[in-house]
Amino acid sequence: MTFDFDTPLSRLGTHSVKYDLRRLKFGRDDVLPLWVADMDFAAPDCVREALAARLAHPIYGYTLTPPSTHEAIMDWQWRRHGWRVEKEWISLLPGLVPALALCVQAFSRPGEGVVVQTPVYNPLFEAVERNGRRPVRNPLLWEARGHRMDFARLEADLDPDIRLLLLCSPHNPGGRVWRREELERLGEICLRHDLVVVSDEIHADLVYPGHRHLPLAAVAPELAARTVVLNSPGKTFNIAGLNTAYAICPDPALRARLHAAASTLHLEGVNLFGPVALEAAYGGGEAWLAALLDYLRGNLDRVRDHFAAHLPHIGCPLPEATFLLWLDCRALGLDASTLRQRLIDAGLGLSPGTQFGPEGSGFMRLNFALPRTGLDAALRLLGAALR
Numbered sequence: 001m002t003f004d005f006d007t008p009l010s011r012l013g014t015h016s017v018k019y020d021l022r023r024l025k026f027g028r029d030d031v032l033p034l035w036v037a038d039m040d041f042a043a044p045d046c047v048r049e050a051l052a053a054r055l056a057h058p059i060y061g062y063t064l065t066p067p068s069t070h071e072a073i074m075d076w077q078w079r080r081h082g083w084r085v086e087k088e089w090i091s092l093l094p095g096l097v098p099a100l101a102l103c104v105q106a107f108s109r110p111g112e113g114v115v116v117q118t119p120v121y122n123p124l125f126e127a128v129e130r131n132g133r134r135p136v137r138n139p140l141l142w143e144a145r146g147h148r149m150d151f152a153r154l155e156a157d158l159d160p161d162i163r164l165l166l167l168c169s170p171h172n173p174g175g176r177v178w179r180r181e182e183l184e185r186l187g188e189i190c191l192r193h194d195l196v197v198v199s200d201e202i203h204a205d206l207v208y209p210g211h212r213h214l215p216l217a218a219v220a221p222e223l224a225a226r227t228v229v230l231n232s233p234g235k236t237f238n239i240a241g242l243n244t245a246y247a248i249c250p251d252p253a254l255r256a257r258l259h260a261a262a263s264t265l266h267l268e269g270v271n272l273f274g275p276v277a278l279e280a281a282y283g284g285g286e287a288w289l290a291a292l293l294d295y296l297r298g299n300l301d302r303v304r305d306h307f308a309a310h311l312p313h314i315g316c317p318l319p320e321a322t323f324l325l326w327l328d329c330r331a332l333g334l335d336a337s338t339l340r341q342r343l344i345d346a347g348l349g350l351s352p353g354t355q356f357g358p359e360g361s362g363f364m365r366l367n368f369a370l371p372r373t374g375l376d377a378a379l380r381l382l383g384a385a386l387r
């Protein structure tokens, strides 16, 4: 089977955040957008066909989520990640970011501290702040091969007022796939300090050869009893606009707290099309996903060669997962806003590192999930901007 990731598709006229918010974000409409984490590729045919088939029935009224959706999630977690999930552990939720906020409400009280490992996808700490909890930053250490957790600082900073930790696994930005030893050590600290852990695993399927994602709850039974895993087919199959995610919570007591919080908001299901797409993707999208990962890997090789040849002073460790590069531009000696503006002036729309926490100062995040012609154009512009 062949899949076409090369042909550019115009997203103009589709109200895409990545393209249509350029003026607001960058002050001009014409930057090459390499920011929001979705891909400039068509979703797999199996997904489009399943959606078209459902669309053909002209009534879009209140709809139940069928048991087959839960089964598709259970099969996927087992096949891709070796994790046996039970049906009653799963709750469908309208997006992973809302699920994070829900978990903050369910597993902490106003005023309490919640640990986030910055720099991190900003909705993790925003979910904490916007719900009146206190973000406790546990900054990651940045090394030549990527981020590392600072366990000593975590131990030192925990206090009895902290009941919850939000993990990003694999990590965004930077694309680290946390190793078993790292997750075990983190789990052991959370056990000792009686913390609940919510693990955002939305990038779990976008892992490159040589690395293996481990769902946190599959690391050890005692960890499963205090973990909620959040996931979604949104990133993997480029269907984020369908706002369909899920929580997997093995422990009945934690699950009761999650359900109670969801019920206060009447969060009792997802939109009609999300489960259709999820089942089609998880059921028939694996060949497409393998081809996607090959293509992204090819993009990464191109990026690596370009940086080695033209921008050796920019740190660019290849991500182990995700389609996001974390560029260390600190050697340029520019402050965060000058760096950002320099890229905009060059015609590029990247995410500023500071969006992910103060540790991101001097860094920029680049989304490389686009056709090669676009990537090559981006690399040429980057070469000029960061020389």
Ligand SMILES: Cc1ncc(COP(=O)(O)O)c(C=O)c1O
Residues within 6 Å of the ligand: 037, 095, 096, 097, 098, 121, 168, 172, 200, 202, 203, 232, 234, 240, 243, 244, 245
């Ligand atoms: C770590 C992480 N979590 C969640 C999301 C978004 O999830 P959703 O679109 O389901 O709200 C993203 C998107 O970039 C992400 O990187």
